[in-house]
Amino acid sequence: MTDALRLPADTANLEQFREFALSRMEQWELPFALAPKLELVLEELLVNVCSYAYGDGDGDVELSLSAEDGALTLLIRDWGRPYDPLTTQEPDLTLDVEERGIGGLGVHFVRQMAREVSYRRDNEANELTVVLAADAPPGD
């Protein structure tokens, strides 16, 4: 089972991507426990693309979903400048309020929630693939 949605990379479209993803999840009868992981991973990755991929210019972002054996694979593609989010430095989670920043936390969540995550640059596109499975608890 597979389906895709391509829209302008704008945070105004986050809700549409979210509804698309949740409705496919339900349609494909994936475990309900996947929903919060899916929402979080999707938002963090889409916000990154919307914020950085095209600089001040415009461009699209595409979400492809596929389901197999109870696992859900997200492929997020943009045609902006080459960027591998997996090279983002892991945040220091031990700092206190004054020193603490939020940079890198989104990608940290993706790593924590995903069973697998990988990046490749292909045909002028950034492709990030994330596999979510209900049986992978956070931090596992």
Added chain:
Amino acid sequence: MEFETSKQDGFVVLKVKGRMDAVTAPEFEAKCGEFIDAGDTAFVVDLSGLEYISSAGLRSILATAKKLKAKDGKLVFANLAGMVQEVFSISGFTAMFKVFDTIDDAVAKG
């Protein structure tokens, strides 16, 4: 996002409902900002009605915390559950902030 506010023993008790995501998160910072501008510096944030939070939500909380720290204020949390609790935990926010099981506990010990 929706808010319910009350005062208890010097704390502003702010109950947050709905979703704290990239679109709605600035509302939290703005709401707390209203109280801070009015002179309040101690907050208990009740998250029992919060269904979802992302790094954008944490950013909004952290910005508020930094503002309060500069005023020697307090920001503590109560009633974390589900994915909100999980996100607080994996981000280190549970360790960075005081988190209580109930509002009464938060007011008494916060």
